[in-house]
Amino acid sequence: MNVSVVLFTADLRLTDHPPLRAALDAADAVVPLFVRDRAIEAAGFAAPNRRAFLDGCLADLDAGLRERGGHLVVRSGDLVQEVCRVVTETDAEEVHMAAGHSRFAARREERLRSALEAVGRRLCVHDAVTVAVPPGMVTPASSDHFAVFTPYYRHWARTPLRPVVRAPGRVVVPEGAGGERVPAHGDHVGVSPALPPGGESQARKQVTAYWRRGLDGYETTHDDLAADATSRLSAHLHFGTVSPVELVHRARRHGGAGAEAFVRQLAWRDFHHQVLAARPETAHADYRTQHDHWRTERTAGADIDAWREGRTGYPVIDAAMRQLRHEGWMHNRARLLVASFLTKTLYVDWRIGAAHFLYWLVDGDVANNQLNWQWMAGTGTDTRPNRVLNPVTQSKKYDPDGTYVRRWVPELAGLAPRLVHEPWKLPAADRADLDYPDPIVSLSTGLDRFRRARGKEA
Numbered sequence: 001m002n003v004s005v006v007l008f009t010a011d012l013r014l015t016d017h018p019p020l021r022a023a024l025d026a027a028d029a030v031v032p033l034f035v036r037d038r039a040i041e042a043a044g045f046a047a048p049n050r051r052a053f054l055d056g057c058l059a060d061l062d063a064g065l066r067e068r069g070g071h072l073v074v075r076s077g078d079l080v081q082e083v084c085r086v087v088t089e090t091d092a093e094e095v096h097m098a099a100g101h102s103r104f105a106a107r108r109e110e111r112l113r114s115a116l117e118a119v120g121r122r123l124c125v126h127d128a129v130t131v132a133v134p135p136g137m138v139t140p141a142s143s144d145h146f147a148v149f150t151p152y153y154r155h156w157a158r159t160p161l162r163p164v165v166r167a168p169g170r171v172v173v174p175e176g177a178g179g180e181r182v183p184a185h186g187d188h189v190g191v192s193p194a195l196p197p198g199g200e201s202q203a204r205k206q207v208t209a210y211w212r213r214g215l216d217g218y219e220t221t222h223d224d225l226a227a228d229a230t231s232r233l234s235a236h237l238h239f240g241t242v243s244p245v246e247l248v249h250r251a252r253r254h255g256g257a258g259a260e261a262f263v264r265q266l267a268w269r270d271f272h273h274q275v276l277a278a279r280p281e282t283a284h285a286d287y288r289t290q291h292d293h294w295r296t297e298r299t300a301g302a303d304i305d306a307w308r309e310g311r312t313g314y315p316v317i318d319a320a321m322r323q324l325r326h327e328g329w330m331h332n333r334a335r336l337l338v339a340s341f342l343t344k345t346l347y348v349d350w351r352i353g354a355a356h357f358l359y360w361l362v363d364g365d366v367a368n369n370q371l372n373w374q375w376m377a378g379t380g381t382d383t384r385p386n387r388v389l390n391p392v393t394q395s396k397k398y399d400p401d402g403t404y405v406r407r408w409v410p411e412l413a414g415l416a417p418r419l420v421h422e423p424w425k426l427p428a429a430d431r432a433d434l435d436y437p438d439p440i441v442s443l444s445t446g447l448d449r450f451r452r453a454r455g456k457e458a
């Protein structure tokens with residue numbers, strides 16, 4: 001029997017999965033394999049929320065394979081060693097997997113290719129599985145990547161996408177392809193109380209529901225904090241339970257301003273992946289340094305703790321940080337606000353914020369998390385590196401009635417809309433009745449400190 005292995009990584013689905021289709025076309029039987037890579041745990045990326053969500057994704061993937069006559073093989077350990085063991089046990093000739101775009105993924109692929117070639121086996125890596133347009137497919141004439149989004153998007157939007165691949169009807173798994181028990185959702189310590197379920201089944205339900213109720217209005221509602229009108233597909237995109245290629249095709253068929261704005265956000269995701277692929281050091285180093293002398297845990301520990309705990313005294317900032325802990329997710333507009341507040345109002349190193357997000361966010365990945373933080377800190381690809389988002393002005397604009405603030409900061413639930421964004425303006429007697437802190441810094445003080453640090457004194 002001719003056998004191939006399909007190695008699942010950040011592509012935990014059956015629909016529109018080119019590596020799986022290629023493996024099925026090349027062999028009589030396929031080993032659907034997922035390896036719990038100890039290197040990911042050692043690097044600190046296996047945070048509780050993502051581990052719990054991952055378990056749901058694996059259970060759902062296994063269920064889908066069993067409906068088709070197969071099952072998922074789960075192993076734990078060094079990824080290269082475990083793949084080679086499976087290849088030996090099943091006498092597989094090829095291993096198929098999706099391309100990754102981080103330095104870690106590139107090194108993993110290189111190690112795996114060398115190990116397989118040493119035993120006369122072949123590694124087949126497939127592009128456009130975890131992104132719609134792979135890094136390197138569109139480049140400017142003078143560089144290996146685009147550093148500004150708008151020209152990138154013009155080229156990205158004109159790039160033909162591969163067709164969507166149907167889910168297989170049947171999957172035959174060879175005997176001898178054994179592994180660990182596929183996890184159920186299980187118990188994980190430190191998981192957000194409102195963590196959503198993972199898996200392709202859930203992802204497809206969300207896509208269908210959003211296409212019916214939310215996509216048409218996306219352009220006008222995606223910044224509305226209280227409306228919660230975004231798709232909430234970011235975690236599914238991160239784990240690959242939904243295909244970005246399929247989403248772009250479907251949105252374009254749907255048409256309209258909302259669908260176009262939604263596709264633009266998928267392009268932003270690809271943009272960050274192509275920056276990271278070209279400049280892998282940006283996972284931890286400034287893309288464009290401003291020569292900052294950031295405040296750190298040692299010099300700004302109390303401010304950082306207040307930010308993490310949602311006790312800064314700025315209601316929209318605190319609401320967002322509490323949402324993050326409760327759901328493992330945060331509204332995109334809120335992400336911009338809390339990042340601006342930490343890096344520019346508090347003048348704290350963006351890496352501290354990025355690490356906190358990576359711990360709590362289910363959708364936290366290196367490309368989008370780190371580069372979005374750099375964008376807001378002014379050390380990344382933003383062409384206006386010194387922009388500062390005023391949390392009061394932004395809160396009044398994107399949560400005018402204070403609904404979002406009241407949802408997450410119940411201490412302020414009884415305040416009128418004109419006061420909920422600035423509770424420090426209450427009369428002293430009313431202010432004393434609130435169990436809510438005063439602002440940890442005035443916005444003018446924070447702005448002056450940031451301007452001086454960047455050499456932009458007024």
